[in-house]
C-alpha cells in the first residue's frame with residue numbers, strides 16, 4: 001500500500017507544497033479545529049437529514065459517480081458562517097491555491113463546497129481527476145483546480161476514506177474517468193476528524209468503499225481558476241444580502257466580483273463594472 005504524508009496544522013507552505021509536488025496530496029491534521037467542525041455539523045444538520053442519498057442529476061453517468069448511498073449537497077456558504085470562516089477562508093488552503101493557481105490566472109473562485117457523506121455499504125467511486133470537469137482546459141504542467149477533503153468525522157480505510165494514487169498528478173494530460181491500480185500504488189486518506197487532505201486537480205482519486213454501518217462524513221472544498229466556470233453556481237445560492245454580510249474575500253470567492261485577465265480581458269461584469277462595486 002502507498003502512503004500519504006501527514007503534516008501538522010501550521011506547517012510551512014513550502015513543506016506542504018514539497019509533499020504535494022511529490023505525491024499529489026497531503027493530509028494536514030487539525031485543519032478544521034474541533035469547535036468550528038462541530039458548529040459546521042450543527043449548521044448543516046437539517047440539510048443533511050433532509051438530503052436523500054443518491055444523485056439528483058437524472059444522468060446515468062453522474063448517478064454512478066455520485067453513488068446510490070452517498071448524500072451530497074452544496075450551498076454551504078449560504079448555510080454556515082463556520083463554513084465561510086474556517087473552510088472557504090481557510091488560510092492554509094488559500095495559500096496552497098495561491099501557489100498553484102496564480103501562476104496562470106489572476107485569481108480563482110470557489111469551484112464547489114460540497115458535503116460528500118458516504119453511507120454504509122456504498123461501493124468505491126470510480127477513480128478520476130478533478131480537472132476532468134473541464135476537458136477543454138486540461139494541459140500538462142498547469143493546475144486549474146485545487147481541492148481539499150475535510151474529514152468531518154474520522155476517515156478510515158473501511159468507512160470510505162478517499163482513495164488516492166500518489167504521483168499520478170505527473171501523468172500526461174488526459175480525461176481520466178476510471179482506472180485500476182495495484183495495491184502498492186494505492187493510498188487511503190485515513191485521518192482523524194478535523195484533518196484535511198489537500199490535493200491536486202491532477203491526482204487520480206475517488207471515494208473509497210464503505211464496508212461499515214456508519215456514515216463517512218466528508219466536506220469537499222475546491223477552487224478553480226477565474227477564467228473557468230465553476231461546478232457550483234454560488235452567487236445563485238448565496239444571494240446579495242447574504243454576500244453583503246460576508247468578508248470581501250469571501251464575496252470574491254463566491255462570485256460576487258469580476259475577473260480581470262493579464263491580457264486586459266474583463267469578465268463577469270455588471271453593466272461594465274466590477275461586480276464587487278455592487279457593495280460600494
Ligand SMILES: O=C(O)CCC(=O)C(=O)O
Nearest residue numbers: 116161162206207208218
Ligand atoms: O468522497 C470522496 O472521498 C471523494 C469524492 C470525489 O472525489 C468526488 O466526488 O469528486
